[in-house]
Amino acid sequence: MSDLATGARCLGKGQGWVARNGRWYGFGLIPAAIALVLYLAALVALGVYAGDIAQWATPFADDWGAAWRTALRVSVGVVLFAGGLLLAVLTFTAVTLLIGDPFYEKLSEKVEEDEGGCPAGPDRPLWRELWTSACDSLYVLMWALVFAIPLFLLGFVPFVGQTVVPVVGLCVSGFFLTVELASVAMQRRGLPVRERMRVLRRRKALVLGFGVPLAAAFLVPFVAVLLMPGAVAGATLLARDVLGEGTRPRPAPGAGTAAPGPYGPATAPYGPQVAAPHGPGGPGGRPGPYA
Structure with missing residues (x-):
């Protein structure tokens, strides 16, 4: 299966997982609904005042003919609103994840447990987790901008701005949207944000297969709220795929063998020397790259 198809499959499996686990779906809707209300209020305000902002930004057009002045200011207002919408798409996930950090952390853990094992996250207080998430989101947003x-x-260039730019913009939004969503599972493994982006860049087709249809769906009002819990679940599955973990069968009861660790017994994505996701741990193990 191609990486594009695998990415889309992760998205579909994530939505299917929350559909089968209705309690977790409702749990994941809460922060997304809060974020949606905040963003809708901001976009409505931008739409109401876009004309005033365009007039303030183009004082040089005061002496133009009425038709040209109106055309310029309407164009500036439309571009301003489009820019605000693009910024909303780029930042909605980060803000929602920040608001719902405890919600989505628990949801992601449950998905990993169902997939065969969830690594123990770093033992840090909630305020520090939120601070780390906020700093990571700002870093991702900087690159997105x-x-x-x-x-x-x-977007102001004729023809190109109406054809090529929207397609490229959707791909950019999809990539960074996936980076944000996969951070829930990757941060649990102690991967710093720069390493997360490096790992995901190596599988661009997989990331775009997941992120582009999701970014397109997020452009539809209210859809982002409905899809957010499944998006977190799907990104958790994608993170496991990227890190070489995948789904592992649980040992049969009474088999007498220990369950595999979070990176598996001999197929850890960063080599068999990693005995635990955080710190040296394990007999004879050496500290991993993120210890």
Whole structure:
């Protein structure tokens, strides 16, 4: 199966998982609904005042003919709102994950338990987890803006701005959306944000197969809220695939063998020397790269 199809399959499996686990689905809706209300209020305010902002930003057009002045300011208002919408798409997941950190952490853990094993996360207080998540999200947003700002400006170019730019913008949004969602599972393994992005860049097709259809769906009002719990579940499955873990069968009762660790007995993604996701741990083990 191609990476594109595998990414889409992870997205579908995540939505299927929450559909089978209705209690966890309702649990995951709460932070997404809160974030949606905040974003809708901001976008409505931007839409109401876009004309005033466009007029303030184009004082040089005051002496133009009425038709040209109106055309310019309407165009500026539309671009401003489109930019606000793009920014909303890029940041919605980060804000929702920040609001719902404890919710989505528990949901992701449950998905991993069902898949054959959940690594123990770092023992840190909640405030520090939230601070780390906020800093990581700002880092991802910074890189997203590196791509989004040029695309925003290219949106003014005739034909290109109406054809190529939306497609590229959707791919950019899908990639960074996946980075944010996969962070829930990857942060549990102690991977710093730069390493997460490096690992996901190696599997761009997989990431785009997951992120592009999700980013497109998130453009539809209210759909982001409905899909968010399944998106977290699917990104957890994607993270396991990227890190070489996948789904492992549990040992049969009474088999007398210990259950495999979070990276498996001999197929850890960073080599068999990693005895535990955090710290040296395990007989004869050496500290892993993120110890």
